[in-house]
Amino acid sequence: MATSAEPSVPHATTVFTGPLHQVESYLLDNQSVIESWFRNQWRLTQAPFYASVDIRNAGFKIAPVDTNLFPAGFNNLNPTFESLCIQAVQLAVERAQGNADRILIIPENHTRNRFYLESLATLRQIMEKAGFETRLGSLLPDLHEPLVIELDSGRPICLEPLLREGDRVRVADFVPDLIVLNNDLSAGRPVILENLAQPVIPGLGMGWSSRLKSVHFTQYQQVAQEFAQLIGMDPWLIDPMFRNCGEVDFLKREGSECLSINIEALLKAIQKKYDEYQVTSKPFVMVKADAGTYGMSVMTVHSPDEVTELNRKQRTRMATTKEGKKVTKVIIQEGVYTHETWGEQDMVAEPVIYMIDHHVVGGFYRVHAKRATNENLNAPGMHFERLAFADCCISPEKELPPAAHPNRFYIYGVIARLALLAAAREMVSTGQLFNRLSDTT
Amino acid sequence: MATSAEPSVPHATTVFTGPLHQVESYLLDNQSVIESWFRNQWRLTQAPFYASVDIRNAGFKIAPVDTNLFPAGFNNLNPTFESLCIQAVQLAVERAQGNADRILIIPENHTRNRFYLESLATLRQIMEKAGFETRLGSLLPDLHEPLVIELDSGRPICLEPLLREGDRVRVADFVPDLIVLNNDLSAGRPVILENLAQPVIPGLGMGWSSRLKSVHFTQYQQVAQEFAQLIGMDPWLIDPMFRNCGEVDFLKREGSECLSINIEALLKAIQKKYDEYQVTSKPFVMVKADAGTYGMSVMTVHSPDEVTELNRKQRTRMATTKEGKKVTKVIIQEGVYTHETWGEQDMVAEPVIYMIDHHVVGGFYRVHAKRATNENLNAPGMHFERLAFADCCISPEKELPPAAHPNRFYIYGVIARLALLAAAREMVSTGQLFNRLSDTT
Numbered sequence: 084m085a086t087s088a089e090p091s092v093p094h095a096t097t098v099f100t101g102p103l104h105q106v107e108s109y110l111l112d113n114q115s116v117i118e119s120w121f122r123n124q125w126r127l128t129q130a131p132f133y134a135s136v137d138i139r140n141a142g143f144k145i146a147p148v149d150t151n152l153f154p155a156g157f158n159n160l161n162p163t164f165e166s167l168c169i170q171a172v173q174l175a176v177e178r179a180q181g182n183a184d185r186i187l188i189i190p191e192n193h194t195r196n197r198f199y200l201e202s203l204a205t206l207r208q209i210m211e212k213a214g215f216e217t218r219l220g221s222l223l224p225d226l227h228e229p230l231v232i233e234l235d236s237g238r239p240i241c242l243e244p245l246l247r248e249g250d251r252v253r254v255a256d257f258v259p260d261l262i263v264l265n266n267d268l269s270a271g272r273p274v275i276l277e278n279l280a281q282p283v284i285p286g287l288g289m290g291w292s293s294r295l296k297s298v299h300f301t302q303y304q305q306v307a308q309e310f311a312q313l314i315g316m317d318p319w320l321i322d323p324m325f326r327n328c329g330e331v332d333f334l335k336r337e338g339s340e341c342l343s344i345n346i347e348a349l350l351k352a353i354q355k356k357y358d359e360y361q362v363t364s365k366p367f368v369m370v371k372a373d374a375g376t377y378g379m380s381v382m383t384v385h386s387p388d389e390v391t392e393l394n395r396k397q398r399t400r401m402a403t404t405k406e407g408k409k410v411t412k413v414i415i416q417e418g419v420y421t422h423e424t425w426g427e428q429d430m431v432a433e434p435v436i437y438m439i440d441h442h443v444v445g446g447f448y449r450v451h452a453k454r455a456t457n458e459n460l461n462a463p464g465m466h467f468e469r470l471a472f473a474d475c476c477i478s479p480e481k482e483l484p485p486a487a488h489p490n491r492f493y494i495y496g497v498i499a500r501l502a503l504l505a506a507a508r509e510m511v512s513t514g515q516l517f518n519r520l521s522d523t524t
Numbered sequence: 525m526a527t528s529a530e531p532s533v534p535h536a537t538t539v540f541t542g543p544l545h546q547v548e549s550y551l552l553d554n555q556s557v558i559e560s561w562f563r564n565q566w567r568l569t570q571a572p573f574y575a576s577v578d579i580r581n582a583g584f585k586i587a588p589v590d591t592n593l594f595p596a597g598f599n600n601l602n603p604t605f606e607s608l609c610i611q612a613v614q615l616a617v618e619r620a621q622g623n624a625d626r627i628l629i630i631p632e633n634h635t636r637n638r639f640y641l642e643s644l645a646t647l648r649q650i651m652e653k654a655g656f657e658t659r660l661g662s663l664l665p666d667l668h669e670p671l672v673i674e675l676d677s678g679r680p681i682c683l684e685p686l687l688r689e690g691d692r693v694r695v696a697d698f699v700p701d702l703i704v705l706n707n708d709l710s711a712g713r714p715v716i717l718e719n720l721a722q723p724v725i726p727g728l729g730m731g732w733s734s735r736l737k738s739v740h741f742t743q744y745q746q747v748a749q750e751f752a753q754l755i756g757m758d759p760w761l762i763d764p765m766f767r768n769c770g771e772v773d774f775l776k777r778e779g780s781e782c783l784s785i786n787i788e789a790l791l792k793a794i795q796k797k798y799d800e801y802q803v804t805s806k807p808f809v810m811v812k813a814d815a816g817t818y819g820m821s822v823m824t825v826h827s828p829d830e831v832t833e834l835n836r837k838q839r840t841r842m843a844t845t846k847e848g849k850k851v852t853k854v855i856i857q858e859g860v861y862t863h864e865t866w867g868e869q870d871m872v873a874e875p876v877i878y879m880i881d882h883h884v885v886g887g888f889y890r891v892h893a894k895r896a897t898n899e900n901l902n903a904p905g906m907h908f909e910r911l912a913f914a915d916c917c918i919s920p921e922k923e924l925p926p927a928a929h930p931n932r933f934y935i936y937g938v939i940a941r942l943a944l945l946a947a948a949r950e951m952v953s954t955g956q957l958f959n960r961l962s963d964t965t
Contacts, residue, residue: 118655119625122614126622166608166916170883173563174615181567184560212919214559442611475607478653 092473092488093425093432093448106145106320107485107494113314114479114493120313121441121500128507130441132175132263132284136499138434139323139419143360145494146323146419147502148369150299152289153267155191157209158201158236159447160437161471165209171439172213178440179284180261186210187220187252187259189276190242191266194223197235204238206265220245220254222266222273229255250280268292288513295373296414297327302512303505310501319356321498323417324349327373331413333393333402338413342370343387345415350386353417364420370401373412383418425450425470436476436499443476443496533914533929534866534873534889547586547761548926548935554755555920555934561754562882562941569948571882573616573704573725577940579875580764580860584801586935587764587860588943589810591740593730594708596632598650599642599677600888601878602912606650612880613654619881620725621702626657628693628700630717631683632707633664638676645679647706661686661695663707663714670696691721709733729954730947736814737855738768743953744946751942760797762939764858765790768814772854774834774843779854783811784828786856791827794858805861811842814853824859866891866911877917877940884917884937 110117135154136147160168176183188207193199203219210217221230221242230242243254251258252275262276262283268290276283288294304322311318326345331338346368353366367385382401384390393401402410425432425448436446448470473488476496480489551558576595577588601609617624629648634640644660651658662671662683671683684695692699693716703717703724709731717724729735745763752759767786772779787809794807808826823842825831834842843851866873866889877887889911914929917937921930 115625115652115655115657122618122625122655123623163604164607166605166918167611169918170608170611173883177563182564184556184563211556211922214556214563216556442614477607477610481652 092491093423093450093470104485105143106316107490109314109316109320110494110497111479111481111485111490114481116314117310117497120310121504124504125441128504128511129178130438130503130507131289131510132179133437133439134499134503134506136436136438136502138436138495138498140422140434140491140495141364141420142422143362144320144419145498146321146417147303147498148323148416148419149296150303150502150506151267152285152294152506153191153265154437155199155202155265156435156447156469157205157437158198159435159469159471160205160445161447161473161475164445164475165212167442167475167477168209168437168439168444169213171442171444172209172215174442175440176213176215176261180282183215183260185216185218185257185259186261186263187218187245187254187257188263189220189222189245189266192221192223194230194232194242200232200240201234201236201238203265204234204236204240207240208238210263216257218243218254218257218259220252220259220262222275245275247275250278252276252279252281264290266290286510289510291374293513294509295412296371296416297325297373297412298513299502299505299509300325300414300416302508303502306501306505306508321501323419324352325414325416327412327414329412331411333398333410336398338411339391342390342413342415346370346384346390347387349415349417367418369416369418371414371416372401372410373414374410384415423448430468432470434472434495436495438499438503441500441503443499445475446472446492446495446499448472533932534864534891534911545926546584547757548931550755550757550761551935551938552920552922552926552931555922557755558751558938561751562945565945566882569945569952570619571879571944571948572730572951573620574878574880575940575944575947577877577879577943579877579936579939581863581875581932581936582805582861583863584803585761585860586939587762587858588744588939589764589857589860590737591744591943591947592708593726593735593947594632594706595878596640596643596706597876597888597910598646598878599639600876600910600912601646601886602888602914602916605886605916606653608883608916608918609650609878609880609885610654612883612885613650613656615883616881617654617656617702621723624656624701626659626698626700627651627702627704628659628661628686628695628698629704630661630663630686630707633662635664635671635673635683641673641681642675642677642679644706645675645677645681648681649679651704657698659684659695659698659700661693661700661703663716686716688716691719693717693720693722705731707731727951730951732815734954735950736853737812737857738766738814738853739954740943740946740950741766741855741857743949744943747942747946747949762942764860765793765797766855766857768853768855770853772852774839774851777839780832783831783854783856787811787825787831788828790856790858808859810857810859812855812857813842813851814855815851825856864889871909873911875913875936877936879940879944882941882944884940886916887913887933887936887940889913 131152133154135151137149139146139148190203191199207217219242226244232240234240246253259281262281264285271292272287276287307318307322326349328338328341328345349368350366357366367383370384371381421431421433423432430450432448432450434446434448437444449467450470451467472492474492476492478489479493483490572593574595576592578590580587580589631644632640648658660683667685673681675681687694703722705726712733713728717728748759748763767790769779769782769786790809791807808824811825812822862872862874864873871891873889873891875887875889878885891909891911913933915933917933919930920934924931
């Protein structure tokens with residue numbers, strides 16, 4: 084892809100008090116140690132095929148708040164760094180399935196979500212440019228013919244009905260060597276993909292039908308502790324605290340006591356850390372479906388009372404997630420303020436980092452005008468602008484201050500890789516790692 | 525690094541007759557097959573740590589004319605794609621020495637070549653950003669203290685005296701895990717680097733004290749034949765023919781008969797191919813030192829008589845190469861016209877492609893005003909401008925015509941990788957491959 088004019092970068096505001104850029108300094112000063120540690124970690128644990136990580140930067144604290152193992156949004160990345168994605172895909176496929184030539188992507192069933200389809204077209208394009216024949220096999224139940232959709236970018240995209248014969252799937256006469264899931268399986272594990280001779284990555288067990296945010300953040304907590312010990316910092320500076328409730332029924336108002344107790348305990352714990360770091364902002368927590376995705380069933384809470392005072396509409400919204408799945412398990416996560424703003428209207432900007440295998444390949448900001456700094460920008464019906472990162476996240480400049488763009492992006496890349504490592508360990512702990520073939524010899 | 529305004533790209537002129545863009549079309553139409561083939565080749569043969577390849581594009585023919593396993597010129601690459609270099613170095617080191625944290629670069633002894641030192645500073649910077657502690661261990665015989673040189677780019681560079689203790693080398697108290705040669709060993713194999721416990725890449729045997737261009741191009745011929753058969757094209761379209769003479773003494777005028785006979789035979793063979801493809805240009809050959817480098821001892825020859833009619837100055841120039849080494853072995857290579865020109869003065873532009881492990885990471889053009897299209901641009905005392913590639917060489921655009929920039933650069937990346945594969949096989953055939961450790965598991 085051609086280079087483009089340099090995009091602007093959001094401002095790091097200083098409305099929140101606390102030790103600014105302390106995290107950045109810790110991380111930048113220890114770059115060699117950190118990279119060495121990561122190299123060792125990836126030797127111990129194979130990274131997921133790809134991932135995107137939502138990050139919140141509160142100035143005094145930088146932490147991941149969501150790790151998506153079936154990322155969309157590839158169309159929002161800076162085209163300047165497409166080559167980085169191409170190179171990383173070549174490596175990721177080589178590691179996953181040494182002799183794969185033909186790849187089948189299993190997309191989401193959102194045929195009317197133009198943003199998603201643009202991302203899918205970009206993902207397919209990256210794989211094609213990486214030298215793999217790539218086609219799209221759809222799980223849409225009523226698709227019997229190839230469906231061609233013309234996108235706003237002018238690219239046509241072709242969804243083909245997924246067929247199974249014995250222990251192999253195909254589309255038309257195209258029998259893939261490797262199947263890449265870009266569907267988070269919120270609707271459950273599709274029978275057509277079970278027990279295939281072809282490798283499926285990420286594994287079916289990494290879909291939201293099996294995965295729990297609380298399992299991920301338990302792994303992340305462990306990763307953050309090891310990492311913080313390595314460079315001598317307080318793990319809280321990169322780790323959002325959380326608690327979870329196992330049995331909640333928002334509609335029947337069951338389990339709200341568990342929620343209240345945990346919210347209160349978590350708010351107190353946050354306040355204690357805020358006091359320690361002289362942060363004067365008001366603590367808040369995010370209440371989310373433990374198996375949720377897409378920012379559904381998410382609410383911002385400042386006091387335990389807010390949960391008991393939910394009206395019918397709010398309870399209904401919390402009660403179901405994507406694909407109409409009922410929410411019973413809930414995670415209560417420390418809210419992390421957003422410290423970056425964009426444009427003259429000081430719109431809130433939140434970074435999303437993309438990785439392929441263990442390589443950071445870029446990111447973008449979600450920029451939203453009307454939301455507050457403590458609200459979730461990835462929520463249904465929300466409107467946000469996408470602002471591609473000006474930098475690639477892997478090129479820190481030691482001569483520049485910690486908050487300079489290349490350094491800020493590098494830090495985001497470090498935090499995102501910590502979340503990626505947590506996801507990698509999650510895969511191992513849940514037995515979801517496909518058999519990795521030996522590498523090139 | 526930040527993005528920059530889009531650089532311009534040389535024009536592909538049409539002054540030479542012949543089947544234009546036929547090579548490009550063959551290669552673009554077969555992208556998936558080609559990439560699959562390369563993947564398989566890299567599984568069979570480990571690529572060198574890094575390389576640069578000089579390419580000539582005659583329109584009807586695109587071929588490598590020199591493969592450098594100790595590349596300089598990293599400072600001439602487009603900073604936009606620095607991230608691609610960083611990612612590739614991470615992989616190359618991982619493949620070469622899985623648990624390396626500290627790297628020592630052994631540079632050339634050119635302390636007054638500003639261009640070389642800028643390249644060295646860029647190479648070191650790439651490795652540092654890739655997360656490796658990197659220092660420079662100099663072979664300069666009279667260096668006893670660290671030598672700091674301030675470069676025009678404002679970067680200081682520090683050359684430290686290389687020390688040996690037992691079977692390990694170090695600089696000061698820095699004991700490297702891996703030694704990367706950026707010195708082509710024209711002066712011979714340094715004793716201080718023999719039989720080390722630390723891996724040295726590329727191997728000492730790949731220096732010009734051991735290597736012969738004729739061995740490389742014999743390997744390339746084989747690679748080009750396999751590749752051409754794969755996609756059904758004439759290998760000549762990507763392969764420069766050559767012959768060699770084993771015993772030539774330019775000063776004593778010995779061996780000139782061998783030269784004349786081979787030049788005549790090669791010119792006839794080229795004319796035959798020109799006739800076959802209706803190319804009306806005049807055939808020419810390049811006479812080069814078989815163990816030469818740096819464009820020394822190179823001459824353009826259109827007729828066998830030119831060699832016998834050399835004057836004393838020309839003979840002296842041909843007789844010695846870098847480090848004053850005497851030329852005895854000579855390679856006579858088919859000359860490939862340069863088809864690309866740059867700027868209003870139609871300056872000749874010749875591409876150089878860079879690779880790290882088997883990943884193409886960019887390139888630049890040597891642009892020279894006063895040379896003809898059949899002369900060697902990489903010659904002593906020559907002046908050329910460096911024009912960074914606008915594209916990354918790994919992102920072909922199938923919707924665009926074969927000669928569009930991204931496609932032209934992709935083609936160069938394919939040709940360069942063919943030369944890289946020849947070098948990889950050369951390493952195996954000469955037993956120079958260091959013991960590769962097993963990859964991450």
